[in-house]
Amino acid sequence: MRVVREQAGRAAALDAADELRAKRAEFVLDTPDEPDGTVYLDGNSLGALPRTVAPRLAAVVEREWGLLRIRGWREAGWWGAPERVGDRIGRLVGAGPGRIVVGDSTSVNVFKAVVAAARLAGEGRDEILVDAGTFPTDGYITASAARMTGRLLRSVPAPELAGAVGDRTAVVLVNHVDYRTGRLHDLPAVTAAAHAAGARVVWDVCHSAGALPVGLDAHDADFAVGCTYKYLNGGPGAPAFLYLRPGLQPRFDSPLPGWNSHADPFGMAPVHVPADGAARGRVGTPEILSLLALEAALEVWDGVDLAAVRAKSLALTDFFLHCVEEYVPRGRVTCLTPVPHGERGSQVSLRCEAAAAVMKELAARDIVGDFRPPDVLRFGFAPLYTSFTDAERAARALAGVLGR
Ligand SMILES: Cc1ncc(COP(=O)(O)O)c(C=O)c1O
Known part of the structure; x- marks a missing residue:
């Protein structure tokens, strides 16, 4: 419980310091900034809807x-x-x-x-x-x-x-x-x-x-x-x-x-x-x-600096990997995404047994990522609208599904 409190506190601090934070409000995210909203980590398949479009x-x-x-x-x-x-x-x-x-x-x-x-x-x-x-x-x-x-x-x-x-x-x-x-x-x-x-x-x-x-x-x-x-x-x-x-x-x-x-x-x-x-x-x-x-x-x-996008993307995926390590019982997932920043895109892929069923369970807990056969869970981190709190909640839900 203490570990969860610590990571949730860290996520909130990272969100507060996020220079792209204001961008999140420019997207339709079903319940932005509400603790129980959907965590959308599938922007590497289909990005969220910007409010300018409709x-x-x-x-x-x-x-x-x-x-x-x-x-x-x-x-x-x-x-x-x-x-x-x-x-x-x-x-x-x-x-x-x-x-x-x-x-x-x-x-x-x-x-x-x-x-x-x-x-x-x-x-x-x-x-x-x-x-x-x-x-x-x-x-x-x-x-x-x-x-x-x-x-x-x-x-x-x-x-x-x-x-x-x-x-x-x-x-x-x-x-x-x-x-x-x-x-x-x-x-x-x-x-x-x-x-x-x-x-x-x-x-x-x-x-x-x-x-x-x-x-x-x-x-x-x-x-x-x-x-x-x-x-x-x-x-x-x-x-x-x-x-x-x-x-x-x-x-x-x-x-x-x-x-x-x-x-x-x-x-x-x-x-x-x-x-x-x-x-x-x-x-x-x-x-x-x-x-x-x-x-x-x-x-x-407009006005977004790609260097800031990259910095946030790496910080998000670093933080998610850190939370997964803290929360998920050892041996339940293997990270397929390279740890060195120079070799990492903006998603985290975890190999896991029964991955399709695990992703379904996550969806039932309002965490949306995706599954690639035979055994890969993918979590995409779109820096303009994904928060550190999203990353923490997703890792915590994954640990819940995997039996902690
Ligand atoms: C790397 C890559 N290339 C191509 C495609 C698909 O291309 P299309 O726009 O023709 O469906 C995808 C779709 O996810 C992709 O990830």
Whole structure:
């Protein structure tokens, strides 16, 4: 009991000192700051709803769609939304203006990026490397891209990729943060190794965008893809984004050259002439409603320093791990997430027996995390709205479920 009082007191002190604390009020969290509310630790799957979204979406539907109708494309700025929202995301992933286009799903963007990267590769580069722990969709699509472009697919554990890339490698596909373990991979080192070997790298930043500084420009990433429904809080099915390094944009040969990526989309020419810039990554008509919901959601990031986000993320996951160690009987869980800060994303994954049933029990106690088969409990810490009190309550509930 004394231990619980101590940790709960520490959580309250950490919350009081949290410089991002005011951001929490900008989200719909069912009972914010009430001791019995739901603890939402699933923002690494679906981010919480920012309060800016509902009124903006209502205005888009009622005023722009309802009254402007077709004029909305020009008068409401719908046409330019994929690049405009892309620039807004750019600030959060270290990409300058004109490098990101928003649209389609992450899966579709993986396809565009991997095929385009393979098309850039020189003679004799007959293999594509994929991080062995990749999120499945990236693996499936990269395998298909390898078949389509006549390459062999080689699966390599991410920490070994820098050593595995060689003069046969056309493309390397890597997840910046492993979705199962929460391990952060070394984006600067893998990118530099790929470039030294003459290969291109495609980064999947789904689990790092909005969780930590990514530095796409600074580290010379070639292409990157990411979703916007996790830490960027864009909502269910929000469109994904595609980053194209400026120097590669003129040579980005999309395997899906739809009319929206045409230099003159309304010219209706029979032959595709690619647009300049990030618009080259477009395919068809943009998902305006979800794109504008995302744009409103991104307003919560105004003035937010990614270094503060990273510092809070690490403090939250450190504190959660500390509470788990204090509360949970020894041997009941094994931490899969690396302890060193340089190797940790913004989630904690715990291996545990009967993990599916344990997560169900936690949900019954108003703690929402998720389960990944066969035995992993995942807890995501979204720094803009997760509190240290949430972390303490989740660890305490876990200990309760596991029999203390
Ligand atoms: C690393 C990673 N890549 C891709 C995806 C899914 O992509 P899509 O937006 O196509 O569903 C996810 C979804 O959770 C993911 O975690």
